[in-house]
Amino acid sequence: MNAESGDTVARGQAWEKLWALVKDIRTGMMTTVDGQSLRSRPMTGHAAPKEGEIWFFTRSSSHKAGEIEASREVNVAYADPKLQSFVSVSGRARLVYDRVKVDELWNPFVSAWFPEGKDDPDLALLCIDVEQAEYWDGPASKMIQLWRL
Amino acid sequence: MNAESGDTVARGQAWEKLWALVKDIRTGMMTTVDGQSLRSRPMTGHAAPKEGEIWFFTRSSSHKAGEIEASREVNVAYADPKLQSFVSVSGRARLVYDRVKVDELWNPFVSAWFPEGKDDPDLALLCIDVEQAEYWDGPASKMIQLWRL
Ligand SMILES: Cc1cc2nc3c(=O)[nH]c(=O)nc-3n(C[C@H](O)[C@H](O)[C@H](O)COP(=O)(O)O)c2cc1C
Numbered sequence: 001m002n003a004e005s006g007d008t009v010a011r012g013q014a015w016e017k018l019w020a021l022v023k024d025i026r027t028g029m030m031t032t033v034d035g036q037s038l039r040s041r042p043m044t045g046h047a048a049p050k051e052g053e054i055w056f057f058t059r060s061s062s063h064k065a066g067e068i069e070a071s072r073e074v075n076v077a078y079a080d081p082k083l084q085s086f087v088s089v090s091g092r093a094r095l096v097y098d099r100v101k102v103d104e105l106w107n108p109f110v111s112a113w114f115p116e117g118k119d120d121p122d123l124a125l126l127c128i129d130v131e132q133a134e135y136w137d138g139p140a141s142k143m144i145q146l147w148r149l
Numbered sequence: 150m151n152a153e154s155g156d157t158v159a160r161g162q163a164w165e166k167l168w169a170l171v172k173d174i175r176t177g178m179m180t181t182v183d184g185q186s187l188r189s190r191p192m193t194g195h196a197a198p199k200e201g202e203i204w205f206f207t208r209s210s211s212h213k214a215g216e217i218e219a220s221r222e223v224n225v226a227y228a229d230p231k232l233q234s235f236v237s238v239s240g241r242a243r244l245v246y247d248r249v250k251v252d253e254l255w256n257p258f259v260s261a262w263f264p265e266g267k268d269d270p271d272l273a274l275l276c277i278d279v280e281q282a283e284y285w286d287g288p289a290s291k292m293i294q295l296w297r298l
Contacts, residue, residue: 029226029235031180031187038180038187038224040237041292042285075187077178079228086178088189136191143190 014144018135019049021078021087028076028089030056032067039067043076046105052130052148057110060095060124068093074128084139090132096125163293167284168198170236174227177238179205181216181223188216192225195254201279201297206259209244209273217242223277235285238277245274 022028031040041064045056054076058065068074072094078087102118102125114120133146171177180189190213194205203225207214217223221243227236251267251274263269282295 025230027228027230027235029178029228029237031189031224031226033182033187034239036222037239037281038182038222039239039281039283040180040224040226041283042228042235073186075180075189077180077189077226077228079176079178079191079226079230081174081176081229082231086176086191088178088180090183090186090188132186132188134188134190 011146014135014146015049017137017144018087018133018146019047021080021085021135021137022047022054022089025078025080025085025087028054028078028087030064031075031077032064032093033071033073034063034067039064040077044109054089054091054128054130055101055105056126056128057105057113058095058124058126059122061122065095065124065126068095068126076128084136086136088134089128089130091128091130093126093128096127098125101125160295163284163295164198166286166293167236167282167295168196170229170234170284170286171196171203171227171238174229174234174236177203177225177227177236179213179223179225181213181242182220183212183216189226193258203238203240203277203279204250204254205275205277206254206262207244207273207275208271210271214244214273214275217244217275225277233286233288237283238279239281240277240279242275242277245276247274250274 029040072092076089176193178189221241225238
């Protein structure tokens with residue numbers, strides 16, 4: 001994502017703020033295109049700000065995996081209504097099968113969802129390449145808009 | 150929406166639960182199709198369970214109004230990460246200009262967004278006809294799926 005290469009300090013700070021919100025809120029609602037309609041579901045993932053990616057574990061047999069094959073554009077919305085913090089992340093999703101990455105991201109939360117462990121044949125990683133994002137933060141809730149360079 | 154005509158009591162109860170979550174969480178993230186990408190933004194609206202509708206005030210000059218003209222399918226995601234409650238509402242959006250409805254839904258929160266008041270020429274209502282919904286509630290977070298009859 002390269003906040004470092006931003007044209008202004010303000011831009012770098014805005015990306016930092018965005019990633020901090022994503023990490024704090026942690027569970028986002030991922031929207032996919034399902035034929036005619038848009039569907040969303042909660043997803044708890046791993047933010048990789050430097051790469052501009054968000055990673056999730058999922059099942060390759062899941063409905064959303066099929067939806068992504070058909071249409072890669074997704075949105076992940078993070079909301080904390082109490083704090084009035086809201087984030088919209090637009091990006092392209094892909095399924096990844098990579099044992100090294102599985103080892104890197106594996107955690108107790110994931111093992112609860114995958115009792116068969118890392119060798120579960122249905123285990124997949126879902127990576128979102130962030131292309132554009134917006135956030136609204138605090139009582140004033142001014143929108144800040146960001147694009148990937 | 151007609152929870153009353155549900156085939157089982159459980160189904161009616163599920164719709165009731167869904168609408169209770171929508172009302173409690175109050176601010177949802179509405180995702181629209183914006184050309185190639187999916188974008189979302191926070192929206193605080195008014196739930197009308199009996200009609201199966203969610204109503205918002207908006208500006209007819211806004212970006213989202215244009216997006217809806219091009220593609221009516223939207224998703225509104227409600228999330229309360231603290232309570233582990235999540236709702237996905239899929240539906241079709243339309244802009245409505247109806248002074249009677251404006252009078253009915255007008256409130257102090259809205260007047261803060263529209264200082265010119267009800268006669269602001271840019272004032273519009275955005276109505277979502279709910280077609281399908283899902284929710285995840287509580288620590289077990291089992292998914293409950295609902296379709297409009
Ligand atoms: C708090 C929470 C976190 C979740 N995190 C994930 C996740 O990281 N990956 C995943 O595949 N499903 C996750 N789920 C389950 C999904 O929301 C969804 O129910 C399931 O994946 C099936 O979705 P689909 O039919 O749209 O594919 C989570 C559910 C909850 C309640």
